[in-house]
Amino acid sequence: MHIVVCVKAVPASTEVKMDPVTNTIVRDGGDAVVNPFDATALELALRLREKRRAAGEDTRISVLSMGIPATERLLRDCIARGATDALLLSDRAFAGADTLATTHALTCGIRELGMPDLVLCGKMAVDGDTAQIGPELAGALDMACVTDVRALVACEHDAVTVYAGGDAGVSLIEATLPCVLTVAKEAATLRMPSIAGVLAAEHAAVDVRGAAEVGADAARIGLSGSPTQVVRSFVPEQQAAGVEVSGDTTAQAKQLVRIIEEVA
Amino acid sequence: MAAIDEHAGTVRIVPLTHEHDDYLHDESRSRGEAESISFPTTEDEVRSILRSLHAAATPITVQGARTGLAAGAVPHGGHVLNLSRMNRVLGMRRDDAGAFFVRVQPGVILSELRKNLHARSFGTEGWDDVSLQALHALADAPEQIFPTDPTEASACLGGMAACNASGARSYTHGAMRQHVSALRLVLASGDVLALHRGGERAHGRHLSLTTEGGQTLEIELPTYVMPACKNASGYFVEDGMDAIDLVIGSDGTLGVISELELALVPAPAVTWDVSCFFTAEHDALDATEAMRSELGCAAAIEYFDGAALDILRRQRTESTAFSSLAEPPADVACCVYVELQCASEDEALAELTRLGALVERAGGSAEHTWVARTELDREALTFFRHAVPESVNMLIDERRRTDPAITKLGSDMAVPNERLHEVMDLYRTTIAKAGLEAAAWGHIGNNHLHVNILPRSAAEYAAGKELFARWAHAVTAMGGAVSAEHGVGKLKRDFLEIMYGRQALAEMARVKLAFDPCGQLGRGNLFGEELLDALRQAEASALDDNAEKGGA
Numbered sequence A: 001m002h003i004v005v006c007v008k009a010v011p012a013s014t015e016v017k018m019d020p021v022t023n024t025i026v027r028d029g030g031d032a033v034v035n036p037f038d039a040t041a042l043e044l045a046l047r048l049r050e051k052r053r054a055a056g057e058d059t060r061i062s063v064l065s066m067g068i069p070a071t072e073r074l075l076r077d078c079i080a081r082g083a084t085d086a087l088l089l090s091d092r093a094f095a096g097a098d099t100l101a102t103t104h105a106l107t108c109g110i111r112e113l114g115m116p117d118l119v120l121c122g123k124m125a126v127d128g129d130t131a132q133i134g135p136e137l138a139g140a141l142d143m144a145c146v147t148d149v150r151a152l153v154a155c156e157h158d159a160v161t162v163y164a165g166g167d168a169g170v171s172l173i174e175a176t177l178p179c180v181l182t183v184a185k186e187a188a189t190l191r192m193p194s195i196a197g198v199l200a201a202e203h204a205a206v207d208v209r210g211a212a213e214v215g216a217d218a219a220r221i222g223l224s225g226s227p228t229q230v231v232r233s234f235v236p237e238q239q240a241a242g243v244e245v246s247g248d249t250t251a252q253a254k255q256l257v258r259i260i261e262e263v264a
Numbered sequence B: 001m002a003a004i005d006e007h008a009g010t011v012r013i014v015p016l017t018h019e020h021d022d023y024l025h026d027e028s029r030s031r032g033e034a035e036s037i038s039f040p041t042t043e044d045e046v047r048s049i050l051r052s053l054h055a056a057a058t059p060i061t062v063q064g065a066r067t068g069l070a071a072g073a074v075p076h077g078g079h080v081l082n083l084s085r086m087n088r089v090l091g092m093r094r095d096d097a098g099a100f101f102v103r104v105q106p107g108v109i110l111s112e113l114r115k116n117l118h119a120r121s122f123g124t125e126g127w128d129d130v131s132l133q134a135l136h137a138l139a140d141a142p143e144q145i146f147p148t149d150p151t152e153a154s155a156c157l158g159g160m161a162a163c164n165a166s167g168a169r170s171y172t173h174g175a176m177r178q179h180v181s182a183l184r185l186v187l188a189s190g191d192v193l194a195l196h197r198g199g200e201r202a203h204g205r206h207l208s209l210t211t212e213g214g215q216t217l218e219i220e221l222p223t224y225v226m227p228a229c230k231n232a233s234g235y236f237v238e239d240g241m242d243a244i245d246l247v248i249g250s251d252g253t254l255g256v257i258s259e260l261e262l263a264l265v266p267a268p269a270v271t272w273d274v275s276c277f278f279t280a281e282h283d284a285l286d287a288t289e290a291m292r293s294e295l296g297c298a299a300a301i302e303y304f305d306g307a308a309l310d311i312l313r314r315q316r317t318e319s320t321a322f323s324s325l326a327e328p329p330a331d332v333a334c335c336v337y338v339e340l341q342c343a344s345e346d347e348a349l350a351e352l353t354r355l356g357a358l359v360e361r362a363g364g365s366a367e368h369t370w371v372a373r374t375e376l377d378r379e380a381l382t383f384f385r386h387a388v389p390e391s392v393n394m395l396i397d398e399r400r401r402t403d404p405a406i407t408k409l410g411s412d413m414a415v416p417n418e419r420l421h422e423v424m425d426l427y428r429t430t431i432a433k434a435g436l437e438a439a440a441w442g443h444i445g446n447n448h449l450h451v452n453i454l455p456r457s458a459a460e461y462a463a464g465k466e467l468f469a470r471w472a473h474a475v476t477a478m479g480g481a482v483s484a485e486h487g488v489g490k491l492k493r494d495f496l497e498i499m500y501g502r503q504a505l506a507e508m509a510r511v512k513l514a515f516d517p518c519g520q521l522g523r524g525n526l527f528g529e530e531l532l533d534a535l536r537q538a539e540a541s542a543l544d545d546n547a548e549k550g551g552a
Helices: A036-054 A071-080 A099-113 A133-141 A195-203 A249-263 B018-024 B043-054 B110-119 B129-140 B157-162 B243-247 B281-294 B306-318 B345-361 B375-402 B417-434 B458-477 B493-500 B502-515 B529-551
Strands: A002-006 A009-011 A032-034 A060-066 A085-089 A118-122 A144-156 A159-166 A169-176 A179-183 A206-209 B036-038 B060-063 B079-082 B089-094 B100-104 B180-186 B192-196 B206-210 B216-220 B256-263 B270-278 B298-304 B334-342 B369-372 B438-443 B448-453
Touching: A002 A036, A002 A099, A002 A133, A032 A036, A032 A071, A036 A060, A036 A118, A036 A144, A036 A179, A060 A071, A060 A099, A071 A085, A071 A195, A071 A206, A085 A099, A099 A133, A118 A133, A133 A144, A133 A179, A144 A169, A159 A179, A169 A179, A195 B345, A195 B369, B018 B079, B043 B079, B043 B180, B043 B256, B060 B157, B089 B129, B100 B110, B100 B129, B110 B157, B157 B256, B180 B243, B192 B243, B206 B243, B216 B502, B270 B281, B270 B345, B270 B375, B281 B298, B281 B334, B281 B345, B281 B417, B298 B306, B298 B375, B306 B334, B306 B375, B306 B438, B334 B345, B345 B369, B369 B375, B375 B438, B417 B438, B417 B448, B417 B458, B448 B458, B458 B493, B493 B502, B502 B529
Parallel strands: A002 A060, A002 A118, A060 A085, A085 A206, A118 A179, A144 A179, B036 B079, B060 B079
Antiparallel strands: A009 A032, A144 A159, A159 A169, B089 B100, B100 B256, B180 B192, B180 B256, B206 B216, B270 B334, B270 B369, B298 B334, B298 B438, B438 B448
C-alpha cells in the first residue's frame, strides 16, 4: 500500500507576518513547524502501517510538501518519525499560490511519487484556514474524499472506514480506495521520533524538485496561476484590555459581580 | 499581641482570620497556626514590621508562594510575613565580562521571570540608568535564562533561595546558590545585612559581619563537614566560606531575604530532550552511569520507575486532563530522561549518537526512545515529567478522603555517584519487605530520587515514616544528604539530626541566635524549638553569671 501525506510548513507562532504588497503570508522558514493537522494525518498513516505490518503487509508512507528550501528540515523530521520517503516541491515559480495552484503542484508531486492508495491531508492549515486542499486534490486526482476524519477504523481490501464529522454530527463512513482523507487535529497526536529514527533521517535523501521537473503547467502554478487574489489583509486590532481586580476578597468579589453585570 | 491592628509603616499587621486560611499551609500538606499576618511590598515595610514585632519577640514565619514541600513556610504561632506582594523586578546590570544580572524582590515568581527574560521586557518603573542601559543591551544580546528549574515554576525566587532549590538542570547548572550573586537580609531587629558574593568571607570557621546599622555579628560556624553530593540539609558551612552561602538554604531562620541579585546565563543554542526506556531498572542505572561519563552536553538526567509510568498510564485513560499525555511503550519498566543543551545541531547530533550507543550497550534500544526537538514535543515531555508528581498528589488526596491520617511521603535524599546502585537496592529491598506501594522519580544524574511511599492506610503511613528514618541513617552512612533540594523545613529536622548529630544541631542553633537572638524567625525549621529555647536560656544564664561575677 502507498500512502501520501501532504504536509505544510506553517509559522510556529500565532502571529503571522503578511507581505504588504502581495498580501500573502511571509514564509522565511525561521520558526516553521508542520501544520498540526498534517502532523495528525502522518500519525494516522503510521498507525495504519503498524496494523498492516502486524498482518505482514508492506506500507510505504511518502510525505509531500510545496515550500521554500528550508521546508526540507521538516520533511526530514517526518522521516525521523517514520515516513518512508519525502518529496519537496520548491521553486520560485510556486510562490504566491492559492489553493487551486497549490493543488496543481501537489497533484504533479503525487504523480511523481507514484499514484497512492490513500492521500492524507490535515483538515485545514492553521495559517490559511481554507480547508480546500484535500477536496481539491480529490477532484484533481478523481478520487473519493472524506473530510474532517476523527478516527480511522479500518483499511482493508479496497476500502477505508472512518469516523468523520459533518453538519449532522459524526458519521461512520466507508470509502473505496483510492481516496483522500482530511484529518481533524483531535484524531491523534504525532509520535516523537526515536534516536534511531533521527540518526537514520539525517542520511535519508529528501527529493527536492522544481516545477519543470514534476511537469507542472507554468500557467497553473504560483501567483500568476492563481485565479483568486487576496485584495486586502489586516491584523484585527485587540478590542478589549484585561481588567485587574484588586483589594481584599470582599472588594474583589464586588468588582467581579459588577463586571459580570456589565457584560450581562 | 501588641502589634495586631497597628500600622507598621504603611502596611498593616492584621489578625489572621478564616480569610487567610490558605496561609496556614503549603504544598507539604501540613498545617500550622498563627495569630497575625502581613503582606509587605517593600524592604522598608518588612523592616518596619520586624521592628514592631521585635519587642515582644513574636515568632515570625516567612512565606513566599507556599510551594515548599518541607513545611518551612507553615507557621508555628505568631506572625506570618507573606512576601508574595514583593514581586517586582528592581533592576539589572551587565558586568565587564558581558554577563547579565537581574535584581528582584523575593516574591517574584520563577515563571514570571522566565516570561520577562524570554520577551526581554520588564516593568521598568523606578529603574536606574544602569538598569535601563543593561536592559537595552539585553535586547541585542543572545537570549538569557535563569537556569534553576524546580518542577514548580510557580515557586518564588525568595523561597527558592531560602531552601536552595534546584531541579532537573542542577545536574549541570547546580542549585540556586550558584546563581545568587548578592542579597539583602533583614534581621529580626529590622537591621539589614547586604551580602555580595566574594565580598564577605569567613576566616576558617569564623565569620564577622557588619550590618548597615553598624552592628557587628561574630559567628562561630558549625564544625561539621558537608557531604560530597547534592545537598540542601541545614546550613552551608565550610572553611573560608562566602557569607552569602550561609543565608542561601537557611530555611528562613536567619533573616528575611528582601532582595536578590541573580546571575543569568545565555540560553543554549540547541536543546533536545530524550526519553530512553528500559525493561530493567539495573539497565537504567548502568545507562545513567555511562551518561555521566560519556555525555558532554547533558543538562539533566532524570528517572521514572515502573510504578511512576503505571500511574501515568492510568491517568491517561481515567482523567481527561491527562488524556494528551504521550503513552509510554507497553513493555518497558522504567525511563531515563536526558536534556541535551548544545552549541549547535551538529553537536547535538553527535551527542545523540553517543547516547544511542550507550543506551544499546546498557541493554536498552535506540528504537525505544523519544527525541523531542521541537517546541511542541518538548512541551509534551515537560507535561509528561510534571504529570508524575501531580498524579501522585492527586492519588494521595484521594486516599486522604477515606483516611485523613494519610499524607504525602516523599524522600529527598542524595548519595555520592558511586553509591547509586547501592541506594537503589536499599530502596527496593526495604519497600518490598515492608509491603508498601511506592513510586520513584527524580534527579538520578545526581543520585537524588524522590521515592514516594503511597500509603493505603494510617498504618502504612506510619510504616513509611519509619522506613524514611532508616533510609536517613543508611544514606548518611553512604556519605549522602537527607535533603538535597526541598530543604529541611519542619518535616525533615529529625533526619538532620540523624545526618549531623545533636552537637551539630546545637552549633547551627547558635548561628541562628547570632542573627536572631530572640529566636523569632522560622521557628520549628531545621531544629526543634526546645533546642533553641534551651540554648537561649543557657546563654541568658551565662550572661547573668557573668554579670554577677562582674558585680562581685
